[in-house]
Structure formats: C-alpha cells, structure tokens
Amino acid sequence: MSARTRALWISAALFATLCTTRDAGTETPVQASRPAHLRDTGLYSDWSTRTIAPANLPYSPQYPLWSDGARKARWLYLPPGRFIDGSNPDVWQFPVGTRLWKEFRFGRRAETRFIEHTRSGWQFASYVWNDDESDAVLAPADGIRQSVPIADGVRHAIPSQADCRACHMAGPVRVLGVTALQLSPDRDPNVPHAETPQPGDVDLAGLVARRLLRRFPRELLQEPPRIEAPSATARAAMGYLHANCGGCHSDAGELSSLEFGLNYRLTGPLDWGPAVLLTAVSRPSRFKMPDADDIVERVCAGRPEKSVVLARMASRNPLVQMPPLGSRVVDAEAVALVRRWIAEDVAPGSPVPAARQGGK
C-alpha cells in the first residue's frame, strides 16, 4: 500500500513539474489567510500549558470517523450570543464565527484540523505538529502526503484543503461530527471504536441547556435521536456507514446523481426508509471491481463476499478503496461488522423498519 501510494505521489509530483502553471483568474477560489500557528487560532487559553480555552467545548460523536486508529480530541466554539439553528434536525445551521478543531494523535500529536465559518464561507486548514510538539504550523494547501508513521511502512497523510472541501462541502451538512444524531445521548455501544464521553463533553442536551442550540424539535429531546434498526448489528453498521460514507454518499449532496445514499436521516416522508436500504441493497454498482466480475451489487443481500461496498471498504488499493481519502489502513473491525450485518440482517427486499414507517 505505501509503495503504491508513493508511486502515485511521485508520478503526481513529476507531472506537476511538467505541467506549467497559469495565471489565476479573478474568480479562482482564494483561501482566506489563516494564522500561521495553531496557537493563534483561539484553541488555547495558555499555549505553554496547552490549556484549552474554556469557551471551546469538547465533544465526542457517537459514530467516529475512522482515521487509521488515530486518537482524537475535538472542540466547538460559537461566538457569544450566537447559536446553532436546529430546526432541521438533519442539517443544522451554524452561525458565522463558528470554529471547530480536531486533534489527531498517533502516539504523539500529528495534526490539528481547523474549520471556521467566516463571512466569506467555510474555511478549512490543518496544523502540523513538530516532533517535540513544541509548535504546530499551518500545513501547505496541498497537504502532506507522507507525515508521521502510523503502521508498518505506512504514514499518515495530512489532507489538502481541496480534500477537506471534498468531504465537508459534499452535502448540505458542513460540520459532520456535530449533528443531532452524533451528539445524541442515546449512544450506540456497538459501533466500532466507540468513544466514552469525558466529563465536560457537550452533547445534545448540553447544547440546548446552554442555549447554543435553538429551534430544535422538542420531541427529539424527549426521545433522543437513534438509528431505527432491527438489530444491534444493523444499528451499528448503519451508523458506521452514515459517519464514514454518508457525507459524500448522501441523497442531497454533490453525488446525489449516483442515487446512492449511505447517510441516515432523522426526518423523511411517511413512506421513506434509510437510504442504505433503499439505494444499496440489491442495487447494481457502477463501479467495476477489478478481477472480480461476480461482485456487481452495492450490497448483495445475505452475501457479503459479493458486495461492492464491503470489497471497497476492505481494500486500500488507491483505485478501489473506500473512502478514497483520509485512510490508508483498513478498518478491520468495521469490515467485520458490515460483513456480519450483510450476512445476518440484510435480506432481499429488506423492509423499512416498522418504527420508521410512521415518519418523524
């Protein structure tokens, strides 16, 4: 895997030098200037002790994104007097001034990603920690393809700003980890790599109590959001796919023309069901698996070995793997979960869970 990635990287670099640049036009996206150092982004109240500013609220989504085993910490900041508009439980609206940070550790701090909602739109950046963690500086716009080691012969990749936008601008949801489902107190105990909320972590109720989340449907506070599924395995699998795939593969995003959604919506019409069941099960894949002509359906009911979704999750061939960015190591625990779900819970014509048929 690392050798393949290296070959691709060398090739790309080679051709970047072959192909000359062109004067940028006036409409070319221009990134707002970001602080050169993480210490200047507002995350810390005291850099010397790495003390997080009290206004930055820690949180932990119940369905974490797989990042090759990185240990993560996350913080949310909302400007004084501003709040998240939660009237659409699936697509929260964040005020200008919102900031988020996510710290990645592979043994030591590797990078801290930074999102800011500015007047000119959402801005994305990453800060790279040095070896002794004495500083973290703004990463190049093109990212760093070979960062800290994460496994035998494999190094972490710090995403380019274009890659940040590829995920966060793919659908209507810009902040993928701060959602009603992700911060629900009704947490899924069976999801791979589940994190235990720490004292002080803010959740759905905490956001409401602080009046940082308003216009959120009262019934979803009384009965916290939860993936309706016929089994614990199905709930965890659908949650994993929602968090790791549903940002791009959604029914409302840039790839909606694929008619392939792996996101899980809390709201929908009466006859609506989870997108994964409607658009993946027994549906042909447009992607052709190399050297595997018999793997043709996105999710082949009862047959995980014939399911393109699982085959691509289990691959790190750069031309095959899913997700296509953000990971260089297969999530074996998730592959096992999804395999079990397809084998045990997915039958041809899988019914929409009864609890959802009334809609919400």
Add this chain to the structure above:
Amino acid sequence: MQLKRSGIALAAAVALVSGGQTMAMAQGNQSPAKSAATPAAMQASPGNAAAVARGKYIVTAGGCNDCHSPWKMGANGPEPDMTLMLSGHPATMKPPPPPAPSGPWIMSATATNTAWAGPWGISYTANLTPDAETGLGQWTEQQFIDTIRTGRHQGRGREILPPMPWPAFKNYNDADLKAIFAYLKTIPAIKNKVPDPVLAAPPK
C-alpha cells in the same frame, strides 16, 4: 486564457517519441460508436452561447484534444482523429503491455496518445463527450469543477492519474471551468467505455 506555455504539448511530445511504438495508430481497432444525435438540451442556448464559445476556445487552445481525442496518421502526419473528438481511449483498442522503463525514460504512450504508462501504472484518457453512459452525460457542472480543482474523480473519488495536468488546470477560474463544461455538453456524444486504469505493482 493566459497559458504561459503549453505543458500539455510538452507531455504530448514526450508521448509521441517514447515507448518505442510506431505511429501506425491501430486505426482498425478504433470503432467507438456514435451515440444518438446530440440532445437538444445539450445544444448551446442563446443564454450560454458565449460560455460555449469561450469553452470551445479553451478546450481547443488548451490542448484537450492532444490526449482525449485518439490520434491517427493523416496526410500531413499524426493528428487527432476529430471524428472521435474527445471520446478518450478507444475501448476496442487493447494495447499489449507497455515496454519496461529504461534509464531516465520512465513513461510511454500508445500512438493514439490515449493510453499512458509510467510509475503509476497505466492510465487511459477519459471520454469527455456528453454520452450518458460512458461520458460526462450524467455529470453535474459542480462535479466537473470539483474534479479539476481536487484532482479526484467526480471531485471526491480516486485520484486522477498522470498525465492529466489538473495541477495546472485547477487554476482556471470558475467562469472558465463552467465554460469548458458548457462546451463539452454541446459536442457530439460518442459511446465509448474507456478501460479502467491499471495500478502498477508495488516496487520490490
């Protein structure tokens, strides 16, 4: 359009002299089928006629035909086969394995200039015609823009392989990229399923 110099022309020149393959062009192997007539919706409307004209100018001057239209041997030498304009590597042309790299010569290309081999493996140029099944017919404008900006298939998928010069083209402004896409929607649709790329085996 302010190309300082044409990197793509340089790449094409490399392709045409490398690989030890002849310019015989394997014309008999090129037979992608023309799709039905270009749908009316893809024709330039008065509202976007200027954008289409701008897009045609960029595509023509920017060298897109150098790689995305298969080359043939013409009366004056090698030239893009404009009857297959921008339809990518012909599906029916199945070249033998590329020659092994030798010394500093690490890349090779078929005489059609549509299949390339190098350290990354083998890549085939894409079908840019508006054919719904094999071309850009189902792509959205935003997917096209995101592809050029990110170097990823449909803006979010696998990385686009060399020699596509997206690192240069990503500097086009939005209006130019929209113009290119508007123009590509108006060209004749050609049904041609370009082969998937082949990744190189990891170095031993």
